[in-house]
Amino acid sequence: MNFLKGYFGEFGGRYIPEVLIPAVDDFAKVWEEAKKDEQFWKEFLHLAQTYIGRPSPLYFAENISKELGGAKIYVKREDLNHTGAHKINNCLGQALLVKRMGKKRIITETGAGQNGVAVATVCAKMGFDCTVYMGEDDIARQRPNVFWMERLGAKVVSVTSGTKTLKDAVNEALRDWATNVENTHYMIGSALGPAPFPEMVREFQRIIGRETKEQILKAEGKLPNKIIACVGGGSNSIGIFYDFLQDAVELIGVEAGGKGIEGDEHASRFFGKNGRTGIVQGYKSIFLQNKDGQISSTHSVSAGLDYAGIGPEHAFLHASGRVKYTYATDDEAIDALKKVMEKEGMIPALESSHAWAQAMKCAPKMSPDQIIVVNQSGRGDKDIFLIADVLGDEAWFDFLAKKSKK
Numbered sequence: 467m468n469f470l471k472g473y474f475g476e477f478g479g480r481y482i483p484e485v486l487i488p489a490v491d492d493f494a495k496v497w498e499e500a501k502k503d504e505q506f507w508k509e510f511l512h513l514a515q516t517y518i519g520r521p522s523p524l525y526f527a528e529n530i531s532k533e534l535g536g537a538k539i540y541v542k543r544e545d546l547n548h549t550g551a552h553k554i555n556n557c558l559g560q561a562l563l564v565k566r567m568g569k570k571r572i573i574t575e576t577g578a579g580q581n582g583v584a585v586a587t588v589c590a591k592m593g594f595d596c597t598v599y600m601g602e603d604d605i606a607r608q609r610p611n612v613f614w615m616e617r618l619g620a621k622v623v624s625v626t627s628g629t630k631t632l633k634d635a636v637n638e639a640l641r642d643w644a645t646n647v648e649n650t651h652y653m654i655g656s657a658l659g660p661a662p663f664p665e666m667v668r669e670f671q672r673i674i675g676r677e678t679k680e681q682i683l684k685a686e687g688k689l690p691n692k693i694i695a696c697v698g699g700g701s702n703s704i705g706i707f708y709d710f711l712q713d714a715v716e717l718i719g720v721e722a723g724g725k726g727i728e729g730d731e732h733a734s735r736f737f738g739k740n741g742r743t744g745i746v747q748g749y750k751s752i753f754l755q756n757k758d759g760q761i762s763s764t765h766s767v768s769a770g771l772d773y774a775g776i777g778p779e780h781a782f783l784h785a786s787g788r789v790k791y792t793y794a795t796d797d798e799a800i801d802a803l804k805k806v807m808e809k810e811g812m813i814p815a816l817e818s819s820h821a822w823a824q825a826m827k828c829a830p831k832m833s834p835d836q837i838i839v840v841n842q843s844g845r846g847d848k849d850i851f852l853i854a855d856v857l858g859d860e861a862w863f864d865f866l867a868k869k870s871k872k
């Protein structure tokens with residue numbers, strides 16, 4: 467392990483334009499102080515309980531476990547958080563830091579819109595001006611979240627450059643930050659970006675793993691054998707993994723295999739043929755890139771996993787072998803989603819359905835005294851348009867057609 471500040475092995479660091487250095491330095495200083503301040507964590511925990519609704523339950527998915535006939539599957543219900551995903555844990559923590567810095571304007575990027583909704587929510591609560599950058603394609607597939615962001619008072623900027631998805635939204639947000647650095651904070655939504663963001667986002671998301679450990683020990687008197695989480699930028703996964711890194715627990719991160727990893731229509735940084743070390747958007751990690759080092763376009767049915775880069779701590783954990791990574795295709799994620807809806811009465815987000823797909827592959831090969839924990843990072847209500855498309859729900863199309871005529 468390389469203990470240079472802001473690095474995880476060779477990955478991480480702070481590769482930013484000069485104009486941003488004072489802002490990131492100031493922010494890093496505020497974070498270093500807050501990290502050691504009991505009062506800060508007390509306020510964070512209080513709001514986590516009263517505003518987010520933590521602790522989120524750990525639920526035993528008995529029906530699916532029985533049907534698969536192997537390990538017991540427990541589900542960490544981050545989908546039950548206020549705003550419907552894990553993203554709010556990080557937004558709340560960063561908002562408390564921004565309050566300390568005295569800045570009044572927050573910008574962010576969003577893919578699935580979950581981060582955008584969570585940022586808009588905390589901005590409404592804390593009285594910050596809010597701008598969300600979102601790729602035009604993501605706006606089209608996640609319209610319900612755009613609607614709510616705007617109702618919550620955020621300005622949603624449609625990004626029409628590049629592939630019109632998350633990486634282009636990040637670029638636009640970085641541009642805005644460089645122009646308005648005096649009064650603006652960039653609330654990065656995943657465990658990536660220049661230091662100290664990856665470490666800081668992890669610390670705000672660690673609450674998932676801490677609660678899980680306590681809950682599973684209470685329910686089963688032992689630790690799980692496997693913990694499975696989907697990996698976009700990497701925040702829900704590092705959040706649940708971190709407190710188990712020293713334990714004999716297998717940790718599995720699931721990337722988006724899209725239409726299969728042989729071609730280019732996926733977002734698997736570790737299994738795609740174009741995943742290589744690079745320095746992009748302020749940090750060093752593994753990125754899907756072409757031979758000239760330009761970022762490749764990616765594909766996933768889930769907007770939140772559709773990103774060419776991965777948080778630097780994951781790049782390190784992959785290189786060290788401590789965390790195992792794999793991928794689930796669009797079809798596997800959708801099949802898993804259908805099963806969870808039908809057997810357990812839950813609607814996981816398409817992102818989280820990737821973790822479920824892997825759990826369904828593992829569980830039958832395990833014995834009933836073994837335990838899997840799936841991190842259900844978000845709820846799937848936002849995916850209604852996509853899922854209805856995939857399932858070809860004619861009544862839904864009819865309803866939309868009638869609505870649009872009104």
Ligand SMILES: Cc1ncc(COP(=O)(O)O)c(C=O)c1O
Nearest residue numbers: 580698699700701702770817844
């Ligand atoms: C519900 C949900 N899960 C997972 C992710 C992926 O992000 P991360 O890897 O940072 O947890 C997203 C991103 O938007 C999301 O909305």
